[in-house]
Amino acid sequence: MVELLRVDDRLLHGQVATTWTNAVGPEAILIANDEAATNEMSKLALKMAKPAGVKLAIKTIEDAIALLNNPKAKGIKIFVITRTIEDAEKLVAHTNQIDKVNVGGVKKKEGGKMVAAGIYLTEEEIAILRRMRKKVAELELRMVPSESKHNIDKILG
Template sequence: MSQIVLARVDDRLIHGQVMTAWLQYTDGNHIVIIDNGTAQDSFLQTVMKMSVPQGIAFSVFDETAGAEFLQKDHGNEKLLLLAKTPATYLHLVEAGVQLQEIIIGGMGAAAQRTKLYKNISASEEERQIFKKLLDQGIQVKVQIVPTDKATNVAGLLE
């Protein structure tokens, strides 16, 4: 039975940390990007696919198709979910996808965002989304790489 081994928010999606540290740490074998914009950009998908190590499956879905994909069994696949924003994960959970934990890895400064923790920024709307995810019993943590100590987002929202 397929298993979600990582659900990560990172506005860069695929980059060195994901490819090396998180793949090794989770023993994942299928990277799944869920992002409406990326799902419509075949050039960006091609560039990302070139950075995926040999032997690792790679898929890109919009939020609706991603939710449908995740509600099906995919054999022995260990899925690494990547999304640019926490709103994507709220959509997935509201569509019935079961998540235990979400790791915040990269949310850079942008309009409407203020500092949440170190170099992680979040808008008021994103903070409310974190609260909704926490209310669903999902652990939400900031952790850039697996060797970093995780910081619980609930404590940052008080």
């Protein structure tokens, strides 16, 4: 069962490995990212950032969907992390295991505007979040669990 899906362009790093993992309390972390799953250096760096006592799986988006749809996964508390909002939407669209989505670190890029501290979204990403908002019980923007949740409906219009 997915406890939380987080979008963070840095994937698994200190902030996620400590504060978010403590807040979510997962048994396993699933990194769903095609590049990370196929790049040995990325895998090594992610394994080094893994917090003690938590299992780690690094899968392509397709393999992550298969894992989340496996009946065995329903009994495991999973914290899913994607690099992009597009990847998060693919997971939400192809599994019914995700009810809560957190958008955290999304770096500045061409066409992006700051909607919250450390979160820059393009019009296309806002459109994706509008679609996702209809499919999940909770969609929030915040960098760390101790921050107040930003009103996503105000941002999405």
